[in-house]
Amino acid sequence: MPNHQIDPNNWVKLYSDYLFNYTITRVNDREIAQDLISETFLAGLKSMANFKGEASERTWLISILKRKIIDHYRKINSNKGKAEVRMGYLNSEDAEGDWLEERVADPFDKTAEDTLENSELGDAIYDCIDKLPEKQADVFKMKTILGYDTETICNELEITASNLWVIIHRARTALADCMEENWF
Amino acid sequence: MKKSFLFINCDEAKHICDKVQYGEASSWERFKLNIRLAYCHITKSYSTKNSKLTESIEKAEVKCLKAEERNKIENQFKAELAKQQQNH
Known part of the structure; x- marks a missing residue:
């Protein structure tokens, strides 16, 4: 069924x-x-x-x-x-010797494992955001993910700044609890 | 009750802690929060959880649609939905 x-x-x-x-x-x-x-x-x-x-x-x-x-x-x-043009790594003789340094792996580069973990973490965060009431989710996304400033959100949603912080507080508390339960 | 100049209550501390996550707390507010954190385990626990949440969101690089982007998708979809409902 x-x-x-x-x-x-x-x-x-x-x-x-x-x-x-x-x-x-x-x-x-x-x-x-x-x-x-x-x-x-x-x-x-x-x-x-x-x-x-x-x-x-x-x-x-x-x-x-x-x-x-x-x-x-x-x-x-x-x-x-069809359109690919293959080029050598370095054709300039002046740059001889530079390639070794340039080709060393960047230790801060993300590995496939990091990317996978971050993507799973992103899914877990969204699972928790989905459990929030609609208004809390909207305000939280605008403030935290889109990085809008307080004034813009207040104007757009017609709420006061203190109202916004109350909503943010409730959303963050619920999210932290949800993440604690499902991820941390 | 008279509001203290230096010592804040737990709710105010949590409010400042939220503002800290968005870089919107003043130095004075951060100072008052730090004093509260030194002796209040409830504020400390909230602050730890809050920071952990911020770290996770930054690490995951979570993205979402802007309102105008969502509206565009919604309008296109609604038009198709209306067409489909007319055909049935």
Whole structure:
């Protein structure tokens, strides 16, 4: 028996930020990430009949998004392959000897393992943000993730600065507790 | 009750602690918070958890859509949704 229902009316509100965070860590371009999310929602809409309700809507949308990201890379790689110009690492004789230093691995460079861990951490943070009341989540994202200043948020949401700090405090307390339970 | 010049209560300390996470606390506020942290384990525990949360968010480099970006996606999707509902 299906455990999950499907309701596309709330997809953008509920899942767009989660999908965006998932995508941006993989494609590193805001425009492309937005296009892929739009395509995912449209593909989901077209294949709603295939939703069996065994997984949550979000998991189902992520599975569509994963395919979209793979298709995106397939597409750019096939285009790039045609136009690629191969160049030597260094052609200048003046720079002889510099290459060794330049090619030494940067110890602060992220390894694949770091990237994976950060991406899982990002998912855990979003799981916790999703549990917040809508207003708290909105204020928290604007202040913490988008880095908007207090005045901008207050003007946009028509709240006072002290109201904002109360909301931020509640959101941070709930998030810290949730992360403590699920991650730390 | 008269408000102390130097000693703050737990709620005020937590409020300053939140502001510290966003770099919005003044030096004087940070000073008062540090005094409270020296003797109040509740504030200390809140401060530790709060800093840990900030570190995690920075480490994960969490991103989200701006309002105008979300609206654009929503408008496109709503148009498609309306089309689909008309066809059925």
